[in-house]
Amino acid sequence: MRFLSRFSSRLFLAVSMLSTPFIAIANNSVANSTEDNSLFEAKDIFSLEYASDPQISPDGSQIVYIRNSNDIMTDNKNKNLWLIDVKSKKQIPLFSDNKQYSSPRWSADGEKIAFISNLTGSYQVHVHYVKQNRTALVSQLQGGIGSLTWSPDGKWLAFSQLVADKVTVIAKMPKKPKGAIWSKPVVVIDQAYYQADGLGLVKPGYKHIFVLPSEGGTPRQLTRGDFHHKGKLAWSNNSNAIVFSANRIKDWEYKSLEGNLFLVSLNGGELKQLTSKPGKEFNPVFSENGKKLAFLSRSNALDPYRNSKLYIMDWKTKKVTKVASDFDRSISDPQWLSRSMLAMSYDDFGKRKLATITTSGKIKDLTDTLAGTSIGRPYISGSFTASPEGYMAFTQGSSTRPADVAVINTRKKHSRLTQLNEDLFGHKTLGKVHEVNYKSSFDGEPIQGWYITPPNFDPKKKYPLILEIHGGPHLAYGPHFSAELQRFAAQGYVVFYDNHRGSSSYGERFAMLLKYKYSSKEDFADHNSGVDAMVEMGFIDAQNLFIAGGSAGGIATAYAIGLTDRFAAAVVVKPVINWLSKVLTADSGLGQIPTQFPGMPWEHVEHYWKRSPMSLVGNVTTPTMLITGENDLRTPMAQTEQFYQALKLRKIDTVLIKVPGAPHGIAGKPSRMITKIEHSLAWFEKYTSTTEK
Numbered sequence: 001m002r003f004l005s006r007f008s009s010r011l012f013l014a015v016s017m018l019s020t021p022f023i024a025i026a027n028n029s030v031a032n033s034t035e036d037n038s039l040f041e042a043k044d045i046f047s048l049e050y051a052s053d054p055q056i057s058p059d060g061s062q063i064v065y066i067r068n069s070n071d072i073m074t075d076n077k078n079k080n081l082w083l084i085d086v087k088s089k090k091q092i093p094l095f096s097d098n099k100q101y102s103s104p105r106w107s108a109d110g111e112k113i114a115f116i117s118n119l120t121g122s123y124q125v126h127v128h129y130v131k132q133n134r135t136a137l138v139s140q141l142q143g144g145i146g147s148l149t150w151s152p153d154g155k156w157l158a159f160s161q162l163v164a165d166k167v168t169v170i171a172k173m174p175k176k177p178k179g180a181i182w183s184k185p186v187v188v189i190d191q192a193y194y195q196a197d198g199l200g201l202v203k204p205g206y207k208h209i210f211v212l213p214s215e216g217g218t219p220r221q222l223t224r225g226d227f228h229h230k231g232k233l234a235w236s237n238n239s240n241a242i243v244f245s246a247n248r249i250k251d252w253e254y255k256s257l258e259g260n261l262f263l264v265s266l267n268g269g270e271l272k273q274l275t276s277k278p279g280k281e282f283n284p285v286f287s288e289n290g291k292k293l294a295f296l297s298r299s300n301a302l303d304p305y306r307n308s309k310l311y312i313m314d315w316k317t318k319k320v321t322k323v324a325s326d327f328d329r330s331i332s333d334p335q336w337l338s339r340s341m342l343a344m345s346y347d348d349f350g351k352r353k354l355a356t357i358t359t360s361g362k363i364k365d366l367t368d369t370l371a372g373t374s375i376g377r378p379y380i381s382g383s384f385t386a387s388p389e390g391y392m393a394f395t396q397g398s399s400t401r402p403a404d405v406a407v408i409n410t411r412k413k414h415s416r417l418t419q420l421n422e423d424l425f426g427h428k429t430l431g432k433v434h435e436v437n438y439k440s441s442f443d444g445e446p447i448q449g450w451y452i453t454p455p456n457f458d459p460k461k462k463y464p465l466i467l468e469i470h471g472g473p474h475l476a477y478g479p480h481f482s483a484e485l486q487r488f489a490a491q492g493y494v495v496f497y498d499n500h501r502g503s504s505s506y507g508e509r510f511a512m513l514l515k516y517k518y519s520s521k522e523d524f525a526d527h528n529s530g531v532d533a534m535v536e537m538g539f540i541d542a543q544n545l546f547i548a549g550g551s552a553g554g555i556a557t558a559y560a561i562g563l564t565d566r567f568a569a570a571v572v573v574k575p576v577i578n579w580l581s582k583v584l585t586a587d588s589g590l591g592q593i594p595t596q597f598p599g600m601p602w603e604h605v606e607h608y609w610k611r612s613p614m615s616l617v618g619n620v621t622t623p624t625m626l627i628t629g630e631n632d633l634r635t636p637m638a639q640t641e642q643f644y645q646a647l648k649l650r651k652i653d654t655v656l657i658k659v660p661g662a663p664h665g666i667a668g669k670p671s672r673m674i675t676k677i678e679h680s681l682a683w684f685e686k687y688t689s690t691t692e693k
Helices: 009-016 022-031 042-047 483-490 508-512 521-536 552-560 589-596 605-610 613-619 637-649 670-686
Strands: 049-056 062-071 076-085 091-095 101-106 112-117 124-129 134-137 146-150 156-164 205-213 229-235 241-246 260-265 271-273 280-286 292-298 309-314 320-323 331-336 341-348 351-358 363-370 384-386 391-396 404-409 414-416 432-439 446-453 463-469 494-499 540-550 569-573 624-629 654-659
Touching: 042 062, 042 483, 042 670, 049 101, 049 384, 049 391, 049 404, 062 101, 062 404, 076 101, 101 146, 112 146, 124 156, 146 229, 156 229, 205 229, 205 241, 241 280, 260 280, 280 331, 292 331, 309 331, 331 384, 341 384, 363 404, 432 521, 446 483, 446 521, 463 483, 463 521, 463 552, 483 494, 483 670, 494 521, 521 540, 521 552, 540 552, 552 569, 552 613, 569 670, 605 613, 613 637, 624 637, 624 670, 637 654, 654 670
Parallel strands: 229 280, 463 494, 463 540, 540 569, 569 624, 624 654
Antiparallel strands: 049 062, 062 076, 076 091, 101 112, 112 124, 124 134, 146 156, 156 205, 229 241, 241 260, 260 271, 280 292, 292 309, 309 320, 331 341, 341 351, 351 363, 363 391, 384 391, 391 404, 404 414, 432 446, 446 494
């Protein structure tokens, strides 16, 4: 029989008390986590650290990186700058305090590091002089700084920033009497793209490119017009012009798949269009001698997934050559290593690889350990930078560790330079990650997955299983560290996750198998077949199967329990329940409707409805917990509430958890990640069956 286990009674009581604030429940969970401190506990999430944005100096001798840690007192993330000497592996704090730092960037001579920080209260550009160990505030801006980039001669810093536009006013209101208290004025919205998850209503205005003297001074705006100019900025070799990507089509809001490269001159602001092919050209980067411009391009086909391809432009003739045209993976972040070779990254079978590619298209893999910057769930992640000396700094992760800083050269000689989590994990036992491959019952399509066995795993015993489904859906999991899944394993669950059809890192054909079929019986078959494969291994308790997922994974979870009753309980996180209403209320409709659906919802009602979990709600018998952020604009709360009320009307055991202040990134704060995990565990433990003695 199913009953409330002694291990979860306290936790479930907290979950059941819906009048109790969400964060208060989480704190209660942390205070009463597992007594065995050799296992990964809920409170350990506050102790996690990881490296991000490693920037190698031009000569390859030093690396500056962002050291990310959690503050248990403020429930926020600290982002500090640390400096590593590559040869000695010694690191020192460049800035390590309660301020926030981002975008560290070396000058071409390696003598200065520019960065963005709130050192002075507001976010501004600063320049640190390395040898002198002195730091200068060089800007007085109104926030929103992005794409910080040095000019080759070191005299200028370029960046993008929002230039505010006038707020639309339709009606003239009468003058308010002195001392009168009226309601706040109405907000007039007249843009097609008017909201963004995590930001709320989009402020009227457009992002433009500016330059600022690197020793401080007055910023100068280079671009004009009612268009956004952002993304990677590439300075010409003589420091007199900048190449960037922009969509300057008149109805750009409706053409999100378009974008071209432009050149703007430093003197006079003259604008010249460099590319005009259909689709989007972006990520420009000049070779060290300035004779070649590499960039990426993605087609404008109305498909949910499109590979990014590498192109190289001869700067003198402007002739463009496509590189490695037959390579069926999406190329990311090309960076010049020499006149004929670039470093790049690409995702392949659940891993992110760091590789070199020649201008003739020859690819050489260097490492597949680029990972570790996605802490909650095991998504593919990680970044790198390359120096002209042939060295690359990158974030190196594993199944048991978040990202450290490592360095590698073109001969594959590499070295890990930090050990940020040994103080936490050196004395703990984590779950072990194993790979599993199987075929989908739908059509025999090969599917790759992984499972985590609990610490001190005994294959002769039977364990409950949690199927956890990734979001996207065109993203991918891999054998990477996951705080959430390791917590599940520490509590005695085998955790299974897969890269179902539609996942990235397997090429365009595999990704496109989900076109117009997300969610559907096809991707459900991929997950369900994986559960079958796990049960066949002999150590899974088939009476204790659980299912969970967030975003696209939440949709898949809600859809699955409308197709099967094999799961003892489900946790559905930030789902879409009704596609007909979702695409017209979320922040993503402008891009989602033309790429993921055959037409407008009012023209294809049956198609939208068939893909909606609500169409199957009459079949659901699975006890279901729903979790969504109150400020979620990607999968708005109304989606979750529709499912909750429908299940309540059918008298299915259901609980709704609202996360105050949280956007779609529901686990963005440490305590929110903990509450998501501990509420899920409490729900699963409630429905764990056992034999009464």
